[in-house]
Amino acid sequence: MYCHDRFGLGHTTRTLRIASYLAENLADCSVLVLTDLSIIGRFKFPQNVDYVHLPGITQNVHPQYRAGTLNLEHENTIRIRRKITQSAAKTFQPNLFVIERDPFGLQSEMQRMLSFVREELPETKVIWGLPDVVGEPESVVSDWKREGVYQSLERFCDEIWVYGTKEIFDQAQEYQIPEPLANRVHYTGYLRSPGAANHRLKKDLGRMNPKKPFVLITAGSGAEGYALIDTYLRFLERAGDAVAFQSLIVTGPMMRSREKLMLKHRAQKLPEVIFHRFSKNILQYVKYATVVVCTGGYNTLCEILSYRKPAILVPFLTPPREHLLRARIFEKLGLVRLLYPTELAPKRIAEMVSTEVSNGSASLLRPRINIPLDGLENIAARIESLGGYKASLVRQAAS
Amino acid sequence: MQKNFLTTGVDLTEGASNGRLLTRSLADDRPIAHTLIDAELSCDDPVKVLIYSQDGFGLGHLRRNLNICLQIKKLHPNASILIIADSPKAPFFKLPPQCDFIKIPTIVKIDTGVWRPDRLPMHYQELLGIRAEIIQNVALSFRPHIFLVDHMPHGALGELAKPLEMIKRYCPETKIILGLRDILGAPEVIRKQWAKEGAFEAAEIYYDKICIYGSEDLFSVTTEYQFPNAVAAKTQYCGYVCREDIKTTNSALPHLFPEEREKFVLVTGGGGADASYFMDKFIEAVRLMSPQATFNALVSTGPFMHQEQYQLLHRKAKGLPVVVARIGQDNIRFLRRADLVISMAGYNTVSEIMRFRKNAIIIPRPGPSAEQTMRTRIMTERGLFSSIHPRDLTAEKFAELVSQRLQNNGGMNETMVPDLNGASQAAKLMLSVLDDR
Numbered sequence: 001m002y003c004h005d006r007f008g009l010g011h012t013t014r015t016l017r018i019a020s021y022l023a024e025n026l027a028d029c030s031v032l033v034l035t036d037l038s039i040i041g042r043f044k045f046p047q048n049v050d051y052v053h054l055p056g057i058t059q060n061v062h063p064q065y066r067a068g069t070l071n072l073e074h075e076n077t078i079r080i081r082r083k084i085t086q087s088a089a090k091t092f093q094p095n096l097f098v099i100e101r102d103p104f105g106l107q108s109e110m111q112r113m114l115s116f117v118r119e120e121l122p123e124t125k126v127i128w129g130l131p132d133v134v135g136e137p138e139s140v141v142s143d144w145k146r147e148g149v150y151q152s153l154e155r156f157c158d159e160i161w162v163y164g165t166k167e168i169f170d171q172a173q174e175y176q177i178p179e180p181l182a183n184r185v186h187y188t189g190y191l192r193s194p195g196a197a198n199h200r201l202k203k204d205l206g207r208m209n210p211k212k213p214f215v216l217i218t219a220g221s222g223a224e225g226y227a228l229i230d231t232y233l234r235f236l237e238r239a240g241d242a243v244a245f246q247s248l249i250v251t252g253p254m255m256r257s258r259e260k261l262m263l264k265h266r267a268q269k270l271p272e273v274i275f276h277r278f279s280k281n282i283l284q285y286v287k288y289a290t291v292v293v294c295t296g297g298y299n300t301l302c303e304i305l306s307y308r309k310p311a312i313l314v315p316f317l318t319p320p321r322e323h324l325l326r327a328r329i330f331e332k333l334g335l336v337r338l339l340y341p342t343e344l345a346p347k348r349i350a351e352m353v354s355t356e357v358s359n360g361s362a363s364l365l366r367p368r369i370n371i372p373l374d375g376l377e378n379i380a381a382r383i384e385s386l387g388g389y390k391a392s393l394v395r396q397a398a399s
Numbered sequence: 400m401q402k403n404f405l406t407t408g409v410d411l412t413e414g415a416s417n418g419r420l421l422t423r424s425l426a427d428d429r430p431i432a433h434t435l436i437d438a439e440l441s442c443d444d445p446v447k448v449l450i451y452s453q454d455g456f457g458l459g460h461l462r463r464n465l466n467i468c469l470q471i472k473k474l475h476p477n478a479s480i481l482i483i484a485d486s487p488k489a490p491f492f493k494l495p496p497q498c499d500f501i502k503i504p505t506i507v508k509i510d511t512g513v514w515r516p517d518r519l520p521m522h523y524q525e526l527l528g529i530r531a532e533i534i535q536n537v538a539l540s541f542r543p544h545i546f547l548v549d550h551m552p553h554g555a556l557g558e559l560a561k562p563l564e565m566i567k568r569y570c571p572e573t574k575i576i577l578g579l580r581d582i583l584g585a586p587e588v589i590r591k592q593w594a595k596e597g598a599f600e601a602a603e604i605y606y607d608k609i610c611i612y613g614s615e616d617l618f619s620v621t622t623e624y625q626f627p628n629a630v631a632a633k634t635q636y637c638g639y640v641c642r643e644d645i646k647t648t649n650s651a652l653p654h655l656f657p658e659e660r661e662k663f664v665l666v667t668g669g670g671g672a673d674a675s676y677f678m679d680k681f682i683e684a685v686r687l688m689s690p691q692a693t694f695n696a697l698v699s700t701g702p703f704m705h706q707e708q709y710q711l712l713h714r715k716a717k718g719l720p721v722v723v724a725r726i727g728q729d730n731i732r733f734l735r736r737a738d739l740v741i742s743m744a745g746y747n748t749v750s751e752i753m754r755f756r757k758n759a760i761i762i763p764r765p766g767p768s769a770e771q772t773m774r775t776r777i778m779t780e781r782g783l784f785s786s787i788h789p790r791d792l793t794a795e796k797f798a799e800l801v802s803q804r805l806q807n808n809g810g811m812n813e814t815m816v817p818d819l820n821g822a823s824q825a826a827k828l829m830l831s832v833l834d835d836r
Binding site for chain 2: 028030032040041042045046047048049050051052053054055056076079080083084086087088090091092
């Protein structure tokens with residue numbers, strides 16, 4: 001299970017969304033993204049945004065299975081990554097250094113990187129970006145304590161940006177962020193969908209019957225999505241022609257080839273099912289879906305909120321249970337339905353999906369709370385108020 | 400005034416316990432262990448290879464270097480290979496195990512020796528500074544046994560000068576190897592550029608070996624580009640680089656065409672950025688030949704063709720036995736089945752055409768570099784394939800040549816086919832340089 005952890009997609013997707021917005025909306029802004037996502041080459045970058053790819057890491061895996069990582073001691077790979085990050089920081093001379101990742105795991109890599117930035121680039125503001133929820137408070141707090149996250153944040157970070165709201169989840173309080181540090185937490189709100197056009201999307205929609213509802217099933221990055229898609233297919237296989245809607249299934253690019261092939265063969269035998277492994281614009285399918293079935297990652301949730309779609313969340317349970325916590329919160333708010341993976345069965349999913357499809361948008365409850373989706377605007381505004389006065393100094397030093 | 404933001408989207412959520420272990424082991428910042436300096440190299444020792452493979456948007460250099468990687472892995476299954484690329488599509492091809500890549504900010508070539516940043520709005524010198532700093536630090540922390548530099552001895556705009564200097568000083572055990580494709584460009588252009596940018600000097604000072612992925616019979620790199628003696632002495636011709644170990648599966652190709660026809664024609668243009676011109680002419684040619692056409696044709700546009708051009712080809716092909724599709728890595732499967740291949744003169748496609756002895760019509764890229772027209776002329780003279788210069792390309796001529804090539808079925812002058820095991824030869828040569836220590 002451990003190697004799956006490397007196969008996420010969400011952090012880079014979110015980073016790219018923010019980077020694109022900033023590059024397009026802030027004057028004279030350029031963004032350099034550092035990422036170790038192996039399939040980064042399949043994403044599109046707007047003008048003024050470029051990226052550096054770092055060598056990937058997988059630990060505790062037999063070397064034979066480590067496709068795409070070097071046959072090196074773990075520390076050596078870490079060292080190369082650090083050198084790249086430092087080189088980029090030193091020469092790019094950023095005004096802002098935004099870290100978009102969970103603040104635990106590879107703690108030492110982060111600490112060294114940040115202390116380097118603090119020493120070499122004293123004018124650079126360091127921001128730690130976090131999704132609306134990081135995980136269940138109990139495990140997050142104990143992880144953060146053990147890993148010294150509070151001290152790192154205290155020492156190295158100028159601000160902490162939470163891409164959610166205090167009303168929905170008060171991170172400072174839930175994660176026991178101590179007083180002086182808690183004042184540096186800024187809630188930006190959720191990130192509205194940019195809603196770009198996409199040729200593949202048009203083609204897929206062209207293959208569908210526009211009068212018939214369509215259900216989107218997405219398993220995030222796909223590394224752990226087999227059970228969800230397998231169950232959904234079993235439901236379709238049993239239902240036969242009785243299904244009153246079309247399905248579009250996206251496994252996610254990180255699903256193992258063997259798993260994907262097995263699912264694909266089954267999907268191809270079914271009527272009105274479109275099957276993809278990866279689409280760089282997967283999130284935009286949400287706009288056209290009648291109902292969304294997903295694992296409850298942050299980015300998919302933002303789309304669901306942007307387009308007010310009925311959604312069924314089947315969250316992962318891996319600690320610190322970020323997905324589960326998020327699903328619970330939004331179920332309580334009446335915005336999504338929650339299906340525990342332990343209760344995942346063809347019959348259950350059939351009932352839930354059929355109910356949501358027949359209710360259509362009528363199934364959307366009035367949310368008990370207003371969900372702000374202006375996160376990107378708030379981030380840009382925050383940067384303007386932070387950066388303006390020091391920008392000139394930094395660039396002079398660089399040139 | 401610029402505002403820059405550095406963002407890390409590091410997509411790793413490592414377990415907490417490992418993070419903690421790491422803190423301790425990294426605390427003393429001990430130097431990277433490299434065990435092979437004194438020891439005789441055996442096949443079990445993990446060889447470390449660093450490859451500089453950059454050429455703006457092109458993918459050809461990546462394919463060529465990956466073919467060499469595969470052969471290195473065959474000789475040393477545990478080898479770690481790190482590729483420095485700057486194509487935004489990198490790595491594009493599937494990487495072998497224990498092979499990873501670093502992508503540096505992209506610059507694009509506008510003309511021979513003229514580059515500009517692709518995405519970032521800064522002076523190219525500033526961007527080169529970022530790139531050089533990354534390359535140098537990667538090299539010094541990875542401490543490769545072999546540093547293979549593809550086709551630019553001093554890198555794009557000389558960005559490798561400092562990294563090479565640092566490697567020489569701090570990693571003296573690293574063997575530095577230059578890999579050159581068969582033809583780089585017009586002799587007078589390359590000579591001038593190399594002399595001006597100090598490439599001859601770099602080749603002389605830093606490199607242990609120069610592998611030429613071509614054939615001296617076809618084109619003598621050392622003579623044509625007037626390599627100084629000290630540089631020429633380091634060169635070795637390896638033969639053309641292809642994928643040498645392709646599984647001979649008979650897995651069926653996807654059904655593309657509504658009806659079976661006698662022959663199958665593949666039209667391919669590498670990355671596809673500038674292939675729409677001849678593809679368009681080809682479709683016109685098929686319209687002239689239809690309905691007598693005895694073949695189905697696949698027009699494989701490549702990942703870089705503009706969407707508008709792609710859709711235009713799509714529309715033009717309506718009603719003809721022609722399918723237009725974006726096909727990436729799978730191109731070679733279609734190439735092997737093809738009765739006729741129509742393509743530009745990119746290094747890799749030409750090598751694969753020779754490897755599978757394919758009946759071919761070549762339409763070279765006219766410029767800015769003379770590389771493709773030279774390759775086409777030399778190989779056409781040897782009877783390896785037919786060719787049409789794009790300036791002479793008309794639908795009528797195209798149609799005539801297509802039916803002619805399909806009728807006489809083949810016609811590659813077997814005695815003129817150069818060595819095609821460049822990947823394994825180059826891999827062997829590099830690893831043997833290590834043994835010389």
